[in-house]
Amino acid sequence: MKKTILLVMVITLAIMMVFGLAYAGGEKKGAEKEAAEKAPEKAPTEIREIKLYHDNPEWQSFWEEMGEASAQDIGVRAVPTAFETQVYKSRIKVDLPTSRAPSVFKWWFGYRAFELMKAGLLADLSDVWAKVEKNYPPGIKEALTIDGVPYALPFNVGYWVWFYSKAVYKKYNLSLPKTWDEFMKQLEFLKSKGVYGIGNTIGKSRWTSFIVPMELIYRVDADFYVRLMNGKAHYTDPEAVKAMEIWKEMLEKGYFAPMDATYVEDLPRMLKEGTLAYAPFGDWYGGILQQQGLFPEQDYGVFIPPPITPRGKDSIILEISPLCAGKNSPDLEAAKEWYVWYAGKHSAQILWEKLRFVNTVHITADEIKKGDPTLAHEMDLIKNYPNKMIRFWEATPVEIVEYAVDAFNTMLVHPNQYMVLLKGIEEKAKEVWPKYGVNY
Known part of the structure; x- marks a missing residue:
């Protein structure tokens, strides 16, 4: 019974707290400046690599660009590997219990994340959220939390149209x-x-x-x-x-x-x-x-x-697409550094320019309207769908x-x-x- 109650709670939080707030960047310009991550003036001399798994081959070049950007900014390169979705679901479950576990992987929340959490395969990202929560609209952290522990950062928060x-x-x-x-x-x-x-x-x-x-x-x-x-x-x-x-x-x-x-x-x-x-x-x-x-x-x-x-x-x-961390990854600490970078402004700008995703306060309403008027129109539409x-x-x-x-x-x-x-x-x-x- 506890399992059912927990998942209903997760779904309720997502419905009540997150969606409709995901595009709040335009209302938080002051917070945006405060939260923005600045790239170092000089590129790091040592580059560490972490594994990033995902199931969107069409976005492989985006993830490669993100990996190079993080390597230049903080010395951690996320090296992406793409899989077809059906293969991906099996590969993740095979690798997570081992030292081959990916440091970062795109997944699905709700029941699909719950089964990984119960198996002890997801890393607790509380320490990451303590540093980056101000970069996200209210409710995002709660929607990615199970039993009081946040297990992911958002990749995309959006609606089905x-x-x-x-x-x-x-x-x-x-x-x-x-x-x-x-x-x-x-x-x-x-x-x-x-x-x-x-x-x-x-x-x-x-x-x-x-x-x-x-x-x-x-x-x-x-x-x-x-x-x-x-x-x-x-x-x-x-x-x-x-x-x-x-x-x-x-x-x-x-x-x-x-x-x-x-x-x-x-x-x-x-x-x-x-x-x-x-x-x-x-x-x-x-x-x-x-x-x-x-x-x-x-x-x-x-x-x-x-x-x-x-x-x-x-x-x-509505849908929230999370990025989780493998608890057994040997590069978990480097992955947490990468997550802090991922929540910053440089990452948000790449995410916006390449995929038109908005999940932080770093992208303003004016930028959305100018860069993607269809998305801006959608934001107006969904106000009528409570x-x-x-x-x-x-x-x-x-x-x-x-x-x-x-x-x-x-x-x-x-x-x-x-x-x-x-x-x-x-x-x-x-x-x-x-x-x-x-x-x-």
Whole structure:
């Protein structure tokens, strides 16, 4: 029971304290100056190296640049290694118990971090936070804390929105849909013009299959989504069935891009050329689009689709992506020095310029508006969505997520199997929840 209470507490803290505050830099200019880290006038003569693991090959050059910057500033070079996500999850769990443990690694909070913490594999970063907490908006530390111990610093804090093609909207003189019915009619119209509607595919990424069912379930009933994530509702309940039936209809009507399209290479090109209308992702996807040559507000914009029922209104999904430290890393002390640097202004500037991420007070609202007007527009949009909910990937036990992701991938190619797939997820949930103290 304690495990369940703890994770609900973590999720509640993230919802109540962090999101909506993550872009507070523009309101803290005085704190920004005080918190800014200055690079030394002379580069260090001795360079120590630490291992940094991540699962985003598309960001490898960014991490290499960060590593060189930290080497020049403090004499600690973070050497990045990229893995495909499925391989990455296994590699981390294999290396963490050993002296091969990475000093820094990108992970997911909620249940996925909890299992590593319980195994004693995460380093306590309290001493780092004591030095850098002033660099972050209120609530960030609490959202990365389990049992009173902070185990991570934030890599990205953001919302899940739908990116849309400006080329498509301009060519067909479209307006953003204000009701779910309008959204469906627009998808049907675009199909008649030879335009793919939604970029949610199998591609090279197994994990992305949960995106559309997550987006549909909470738009049917946001409270049901939260209860489902916490083991208080069932995958065979009418709300989940309704969402899957809508997804089935959308798939059968051909509203999706080809299933072999990739979200890093293909979808950005299709958005830019006007052969794809929408791509639902976290707002981190804006950085990928810009890396692929797209310009905010010129090539793409963002919007939040309308609810399917009134019970889905005023709601949005949020995500916090943490950087954790391996407790068994032989370079843990050097990694902690790197973390202090990472929380400083030089790192924040690189993170902003390369990925358009804002997780500290160092980037002002004016900088955001000038550098990424689409992100600035999103910040205005989310003020109208007070009900913020944790992403499916982190919000429910890992065993259920992994089973469901495979089921959702099957759904993408066999939509008529939706009830069989839902019943399978339900059986997995019945097996898993009692292990977390939930009477399911």
